[in-house]
Amino acid sequence: MAFDKMELKDIEVWDGNFAAAQAMRQxxxxxxxxxxxxxxxxxxxxxxxxxxxxxIEGEFVMVxxxxxxxxxxxxxxxxxxxxxxxxSSQGLALMSETLYQASGMRLPIVLNLVxxxxxxxLNVNGDHSDMYMIRDSGWIQFDAFxxxxxxxxxxxxxxxxxxxxxxxPAIVNQxxxxxxxxxxxxxxxxxxxxxxxxxxxxxxxDMLDFEHPVTHGVQTEEDWHFEHxxxxxxxxxxxxxxxxQSVFKDFEKxxxxxYNPVEKYNMDDADVCVVCLGTSxxxxxxxxxxxxxxxxxxxxxxxxxxxxxxFFEIAEALKNVKAIAALDRSSPNGAAGMLFNxxxxxxxxxxxKALLSGYIYGLGGRDLTKAHLVALFNExxxxxxxxxxxxxLQQFIGVRGPKLAFL
Amino acid sequence: xxxxxxxxFEIGAMLRTFxxxxxxxxxxxxxxxxxxxxxxxxxxVADWRLIKPVFNKDYCIDCQxxxxxxxxxxxxxxxxxxxxxxxxxxxxCGICVEVCPTNPKSLLMFSExxxxxxVIANWPKKDEEEA
Amino acid sequence: xxxxxNIKNLKEFSTSADRFEGANxxxxxxxxxxxxxxxxxxxxxxxxxxxxxxxxxxCTAVYPYTSWDASWIxxxxxxxxxxxxxxxxxxxxxxxxxxxxxxERTPKFVSFAGDGASYDIGFQWISGCMERGHNIMxxxxxxxxxxxxxxxxxxxxxxGSSATTSPEGKKSYGEKINxxxxxxxxxxxxxPYAAQVSPNKWKDMVKKIQHGFAVEGPVFINAVSPCTTEWxxxxxxxxxxxxxxxxSLVFPLYEIINGQELNITYRPKNVVPVEEYLAAQGRFKHLxxxxxxxxxxxxxERVDSNWAYLQRREEARV
Numbered sequence: 001m002a003f004d005k006m007e008l009k010d011i012e013v014w015d016g017n018f019a020a021a022q023a024m025r026q027x028x029x030x031x032x033x034x035x036x037x038x039x040x041x042x043x044x045x046x047x048x049x050x051x052x053x054x055x056i057e058g059e060f061v062m063v064x065x066x067x068x069x070x071x072x073x074x075x076x077x078x079x080x081x082x083x084x085x086x087x088s089s090q091g092l093a094l095m096s097e098t099l100y101q102a103s104g105m106r107l108p109i110v111l112n113l114v115x116x117x118x119x120x121x122l123n124v125n126g127d128h129s130d131m132y133m134i135r136d137s138g139w140i141q142f143d144a145f146x147x148x149x150x151x152x153x154x155x156x157x158x159x160x161x162x163x164x165x166x167x168x169p170a171i172v173n174q175x176x177x178x179x180x181x182x183x184x185x186x187x188x189x190x191x192x193x194x195x196x197x198x199x200x201x202x203x204x205x206d207m208l209d210f211e212h213p214v215t216h217g218v219q220t221e222e223d224w225h226f227e228h229x230x231x232x233x234x235x236x237x238x239x240x241x242x243x244x245q246s247v248f249k250d251f252e253k254x255x256x257x258x259y260n261p262v263e264k265y266n267m268d269d270a271d272v273c274v275v276c277l278g279t280s281x282x283x284x285x286x287x288x289x290x291x292x293x294x295x296x297x298x299x300x301x302x303x304x305x306x307x308x309x310x311f312f313e314i315a316e317a318l319k320n321v322k323a324i325a326a327l328d329r330s331s332p333n334g335a336a337g338m339l340f341n342x343x344x345x346x347x348x349x350x351x352x353k354a355l356l357s358g359y360i361y362g363l364g365g366r367d368l369t370k371a372h373l374v375a376l377f378n379e380x381x382x383x384x385x386x387x388x389x390x391x392x393l394q395q396f397i398g399v400r401g402p403k404l405a406f407l
Numbered sequence: 408x409x410x411x412x413x414x415x416f417e418i419g420a421m422l423r424t425f426x427x428x429x430x431x432x433x434x435x436x437x438x439x440x441x442x443x444x445x446x447x448x449x450x451x452v453a454d455w456r457l458i459k460p461v462f463n464k465d466y467c468i469d470c471q472x473x474x475x476x477x478x479x480x481x482x483x484x485x486x487x488x489x490x491x492x493x494x495x496x497x498x499x500c501g502i503c504v505e506v507c508p509t510n511p512k513s514l515l516m517f518s519e520x521x522x523x524x525x526v527i528a529n530w531p532k533k534d535e536e537e538a
Numbered sequence: 539x540x541x542x543x544n545i546k547n548l549k550e551f552s553t554s555a556d557r558f559e560g561a562n563x564x565x566x567x568x569x570x571x572x573x574x575x576x577x578x579x580x581x582x583x584x585x586x587x588x589x590x591x592x593x594x595x596x597c598t599a600v601y602p603y604t605s606w607d608a609s610w611i612x613x614x615x616x617x618x619x620x621x622x623x624x625x626x627x628x629x630x631x632x633x634x635x636x637x638x639x640x641x642e643r644t645p646k647f648v649s650f651a652g653d654g655a656s657y658d659i660g661f662q663w664i665s666g667c668m669e670r671g672h673n674i675m676x677x678x679x680x681x682x683x684x685x686x687x688x689x690x691x692x693x694x695x696x697x698g699s700s701a702t703t704s705p706e707g708k709k710s711y712g713e714k715i716n717x718x719x720x721x722x723x724x725x726x727x728x729x730p731y732a733a734q735v736s737p738n739k740w741k742d743m744v745k746k747i748q749h750g751f752a753v754e755g756p757v758f759i760n761a762v763s764p765c766t767t768e769w770x771x772x773x774x775x776x777x778x779x780x781x782x783x784x785x786s787l788v789f790p791l792y793e794i795i796n797g798q799e800l801n802i803t804y805r806p807k808n809v810v811p812v813e814e815y816l817a818a819q820g821r822f823k824h825l826x827x828x829x830x831x832x833x834x835x836x837x838x839e840r841v842d843s844n845w846a847y848l849q850r851r852e853e854a855r856v
Contacts, residue, residue: 002634030628030631030632030635031624031627031628031631033624033627057631057634057635058631058634058635059627059628059630059631059634061623061624061627061670063620063666063670064662064663064665064666064669065662065663065666067616067617067663068617068620068662068663068666071613071614071617071620071621071624071663072620072621072623072624072627073624074611074613074621074624075588075611075613075620075621075622075623075624075625075626075627075628076624076625076627076628076631077624077628078611078621078624078625079586079624079625079626079628079629079632080628080632081628081631081632081637083628097614098613098614098617101613101614104419104420105419105420105421106418106419106421107419167418167419201637203639205417205419205421206639207586207609207610207611207625208586208609208625208628208629208632208638208639208645209609209639209640210432210584210608210609210639210640210643210645211428211429211430211639211640212423212425212428212429213423213424213425213429213432213606213607213608213609213610214421214422214423214424214609214610215421215422215423215424215445215599215604215606215609215610215611216419216421216609216610216611216612217599217611217612217613218420218421218422218599218600218601218604218612219595219596219599219600219601219612220420220600220601221600223410224410224420224601224602226413227411227412227413227416228413228416228420228601230413231413231414231416231418232418234413234414235418416602420601422599422601422602422603422604424604424606424607425607429607432555432557432584432607432608433554433555433557433581433582433583433584434555434582435555436555437555437556440607444602445602445603445604446559446603446604446605446607447559447560447561447562447598447603447604447605448559448560448561448605449561450561450603451561452560452561452563455566469549470548470549471548471549471551471552472548474548474552475548475551475552475572475575475576475740476572476737476738476740476776476777477572478564478566478567478568478569478570478571478572478575478776479560479561479562479566479571480556480558480559480560480571480575481560484552484553485553486553487549487550487552487553493560495560495561496559496560496561497560498566498567499566500566500567500766500773500774500776501567501772501773501774502567502773502774502776502777504774505774505775505777505778506777516774
């Protein structure tokens with residue numbers, strides 16, 4: 001092949017964006033169609049630069065909008081090759097129509113979603129509003145808590161998404177700025193090892209096979225639509241998680257880095273626990289350790305896989321916990337919060353006596369401080385001691401003005 | 408095509424036009440292609456039709472105007488000769504008759520029930536005014 | 539480059555093996571499929587096709603049937619051009635990498651879309667595709683109305699036409715805004731080839747489509763597609779209406795090469811008055827009321843002025 005390999009140190013200092021770009025290079029993505037948006041832009045700039053320097057043999061198309069970016073990705077994926085892009089926030093909102101089309105057509109595409117708040121008011125910083133907005137779009141969703149994971153999960157995403165039993169697009173989430181622009185040590189794979197893991201793209205139902213013409217993107221009305229949507233949901237519910245588990249195992253064999261759909265920290269004997277996403281998981285882990293020193297048996301659950309939702313894994317992980325906090329970094333605008341709802345759904349009908357409360361935090365990149373989490377764990381312990389939720393079910397933390405609490 | 412359950416079809420609602428492989432399609436006429444049940448070639452819209460074209464080869468000059476202007480791929484021409492109308496796919500629009508330049512026309516519209524042999528036997532004569 | 543299909547006359551053309559099938563759900567007498575057949579039959583090369591949401595798309599890929607014998611994709615209303623541009627990009631990538639399954643083939647990438655999907659909702663996507671130089675052809679099936687949703691005005695709907703969202707009524711003659719000049723806009727992208735075509739002039743069409751397939755880079759084709767349902771004429775009269783459109787010069791046939799060289803490709807021997815074109819269609823019926831007759835005169839003046847403009851450009855080689 002006519003491209004140069006890149007010599008990497010065992011540990012490179014990369015931010016999340018560059019880590020994702022490197023993973024895209026090492027996966028030898030055939031086509032990237034993209035449109036710039038803060039904070040995800042450096043990912044596709046990285047791919048473009050690798051291409052310009054001859055480290056990739058592929059095509060980069062800088063289109064005129066995010067909607068066109070995903071549209072071109074869909075056309076490219078249907079043609080039959082490895083496809084990836086990146087976006088954030090408003091860009092994801094603009095491409096949201098096409099996300100449903102990509103998954104409905106069962107096209108493997110990897111989207112690096114660098115999480116950012118949604119306007120209005122306009123904001124470029126990290127929260128999970130964009131991730132939440134498209135959670136029912138039929139994409140597999142992974143969540144990285146740091147640069148290393150953004151790197152690793154890209155390889156895993158290609159491998160899961162492109163599997164012929166799966167054929168569903170996948171999103172790798174990472175927190176805007178907090179991960180995307182924070183340089184950290186990243187343990188690397190060699191180009192050969194990385195590509196060997198992801199493997200050569202195996203086409204399926206590819207438009208460029210002229211001996212087997214295919215029609216993609218048909219219309220189905222009331223006599224067929226339900227069956228196709230049911231098929232997609234079935235595969236997400238029954239096939240994807242086992243595949244993810246097996247790819248996690250393969251990745252562990254290769255790198256020693258072990259991933260789980262539900263990442264547990266100090267959960268074996270935890271009385272109280274926080275469930276959250278993104279960089280907050282790492283902060284919460286630190287605070288949980290501090291709380292242990294103060295006699296509170298605190299644990300943390302970070303969701304590695306958001307879709308399909310690890311329903312049973314999370315119920316299992318939480319079954320002996322006395323008080324749980326679901327931390328949602330997105331304004332539910334009139335409801336309880338995604339994690340609150342999903343966890344409640346997973347625990348309902350089980351024998352758990354766990355108390356569940358929800359917290360809305362960190363909107364528009366507002367810091368979640370260790371002090372916030374200390375207070376939160378103390379509140380959970382108070383709930384556990386009282387045997388009931390002593391606060392409102394939903395509280396806002398870190399917002400100025402009179403205390404906001406509902407439900 | 409029979410209505411299938413959710414687990415019985417290709418993912419992504421993808422359809423294949425042909426069973427197996429098709430080679431050199433642009434040089435393969437319809438009758439030599441292995442259409443799958445998913446191709447509308449295997450379906451019929453004959454029941455859309457209220458009137459039908461009848462082809463009288465006695466007057467046809469094989470100009471192929473009807474072939475090029477048929478919206479429904481229903482004028483069957485092979486080796487530069489018009490050999491008939493595909494009555495499974497003809498919707499009865501009547502364009503073929505309108506564009507037919509012969510006098511009398513080589514294609515005329517009749518009611519769907521009309522008997523082909525008898526309408527050909529009673530085909531209109533040359534229209535002197537139009538000529 | 540692939541060999542161009544030799545089509546000297548209609549008899550020869552009629553030996554083509556169609557790659558578009560009947561028993562689609564288009565209205566009897568619909569010009570869309572006539573145009574599609576003329577475009578597809580202009581080449582023997584393999585085809586990768588897309589359609590934007592619209593009559594053609596909803597009538598040719600309704601599960602469990604497809605009317606397409608070549609690979610075909612539909613995503614949405616606005617992005618058919620970008621879908622096929624994505625496929626073309628993958629073709630380039632796989633060609634470079636030596637991973638094409640049939641590397642000897644020279645596929646053509648064609649996107650079909652209505653005027654709504656091209657002049658309005660897909661305008662930006664098409665502009666992007668034209669500007670970026672994808673090796674694709676975008677064909678507008680221009681029936682001057684949102685026919686699939688039941689006859690709403692688009693920016694291609696001409697003045698005086700009665701559309702469901704600009705209906706004629708006691709106080710209105712219908713659409714008030716002039717049709718958008720998409721040809722000029724697309725040619726202004728500097729693309730190698732833009733052409734206006736009409737299905738009745740099949741030879742002109744085939745010549746232009748073949749030219750479009752032969753050039754490297756994006757090609758824009760605007761094809762007038764008389765709509766029996768929304769223009770309100772008898773299905774048998776589709777080609778007659780197309781004749782009136784080209785011969786009244788309401789739809790002049792011309793091409794623009796590299797955005798800089800305009801050639802008129804059809805000069806009717808007997809130019810038909812615009813009034814005849816309008817009178818043949820129910821959508822203009824109300825214009826023949828006394829109070830609106832001035833609009834017919836204005837129509838003629840507009841067509842004359844546009845024809846004069848095209849001729850000036852042709853003469854000046856611009």
